[in-house]
Amino acid sequence: MALLEVEDLTVNFYTQDGTVNAVDNLTYSIERGEKFGVVGESGAGKSVTALSLMRLIDSPGHIESGEIRFKGQDILSMSEDEVRSIRGNEIAMIFQDAQTALNPVYSVGEQIAEAMRHHLDYSKSEAKEETIDLLAKVGIPEARKRYSDYPHEFSGGMQQRAIIAMALSCDPDLLICDEPTTALDVTIEAKILEEIESLAEEFDTAIQLITHDLGVIAEICDRVMVMYGGKPVEKAPVEELFYDPKHPYTVGLMSSIPRIGDSTDRLQTIPGKMPDLVELPPGCSFHPRCPYAEEACTLSEPELLDTKTGKPASEVGTNHSAACLAYSGDLTGELDYSVTVNEDSKSNAPASQITGDNQ
């Protein structure tokens, strides 16, 4: 049994402009100790997915249907008390913006200790000692002295470290990191990522890492899910995703990032923009931007298919699946792109290149 199993999760937001289908029929699972990445641009439904796991979706949002099983128990059918005993305890979350995630009127140490007193029944002094230990572990110097400091006395990187300490305080089995380093400078980002990785290893914690940065994914994750318009479009082990991407959106995403040592003048772009989630295009929601789109793409919506056999991923066990009609044989043309690995430049990151005339 996987640690976390999400099945057919659908989340809608009811707004004045119409129903926003933020997450649509999402299915995935995370094994114990696994590092699972979720990539996508803004509006892809990454954060809503994460919040649903903790049942933190507020009105006007509503979890429409589906099951979220954590260690076999369905989170969606639990009582509020039961969910609370899991939240922060067995599933913890690191938010993008550390400054707003910390309460400005409590000292940093107190906020961390509070969770431990609540979930683990620690006494006041036990919780304090444990907190100082943790603060030191996440790399905050002078931990004992900083225990009673307030959030505004911490720098951005330090605040994010405090959040990590808080998330790890109850030794969770699953750590959800929602853009944990997006607000930080690169030199600090590198340190925080390393910190998260080594701590997760030490505590044997599974990670669901949400980000838009493919570099971060490459560094941390074992398996990756690419999301577009509220749906997963590709799921693959990280190496296969970078060296052998199967969905045109993944290819477009990879080719549009500037790379160091690459001397090409123009970046490849994905034309157009993210679709409006109120009015998703019919058929495959990526077809208006897809260089390989055909008429079939506007008519039927592809499901996740095993990229080798073309059978639905839900029926056969597969580790690499993509939601594209190319794999069900409904397209007349082929996905005409190639992945080049640049050997001589400083970075030999795989770069996918869209070739062919239909660009």
Next chain:
Amino acid sequence: MSEPILEARGLKKYYDTASGFMDSMLGRSNKVKAVDDIDLELHEGETLGVVGESGCGKTTLGRTMLRLIEPTEGSVYYKGQDLTELSSSELRDVRTDIQYIFQDPFSSLNPRMTVGDIIGEPLDIHGIAEGQERDERIYELLETVGLNPSHSHRYPHEFSGGQRQRIGIARALAVDPEVIICDEPVSALDVSVQAQILNLLEDLQEDFGLSYIFIAHDLSVVEHISDRIAVMYLGKIAETGTTDEVFEPPYHPYAEALLSAIPEPDPLWDGEQIYLSGSVPSPIDPPTGCRFHTRCPRVIQPEEYNMPQKEWRQLMDFKQRLLTSDSLKSIAQVTDETVDLDSITRDTLDELIRREFDLPMQLSDMQAEQVISQAVDRLTEENFEDARALVADGFKSPCEQVDPELQSTGTTHRIACHLYDDDPKQPGATNTSDAVADD
């Protein structure tokens, strides 16, 4: 190379921290040195990238160059004309030649104006076009940046982030400028949109012969778009040169660390990352000498010492911590409750300190070992003053004494670092292999 089109000479911008009349009357104010004595040249048709971490002063630099913020000192020359000397009406005329694109496409457009009016405003202010001609110019600009001219009656909120950034670009182009200062123009955008905007900026540069100052924190974006790059740290330029020069050795240690920290989009990549110790010091009271010495993995050892670079870095960390603290609690990490700092033995304290700073029980250099063990003696007696004097005197890097000048290491490449001083006696310069520090 030809005469620079835009040039900063000794540009400084100091902010006052006084938060009111009482503070300034009582002299309770400090100066934040956001931009401290910067020389910069922008040549015609080129893109100059300015990179650095948040708080290094890159936005302030961009804005002072246009006099959106008054510089404290120094001059900015546009085609030989000193902008800092101009009256406000003269300055307004010059602004038809120098324009600015803002970072945030959401707050930089007036939500109450239609897109047509936003783009038309500079045309009105500078009296460039009226009536029919004005409308045509607006349609033409919208088309230039890849928007539909029929959208000119819409309001900013009806557009996506990428489209709004295009509106900002159209507004900057309206007056037909020569120079555009782009302040993080793509950092608020999604990757696929970011690529579109970067391509647009390059196309416009080609079509209109623009020169850009491109301010960003993302090195891979800057590398892609720039011809030359200036790396800033705490209000000063650490390294400048053509893009290739900055991305190839010799490096300024800060630029080297920045480069190594970019997460590489390759799961099999296994490069060595350089982790910088500590955090960026406050620009209110920047470190003496080289401003980077408090974090530099390659900080130079005094001549009399000879130890692995990493050990020296840790010693410097110890010294910095000791100089700013006045209790044992903040020097020695005590996570074990049984240790009582008030009645601690010398040996336990010694061990705690060395563990906290990852130092061996016996330093590789005997002379340095003597200094540290004497300092621990003083600390055991809680004599902080003497301990501080000991390490301040004993562990003194040349880097903290003299502020390095920008040195030429090539025709256009200049680095401000003592490692590249002409004086070859610096031992650190050869010690690059073990210069990779972690914390």
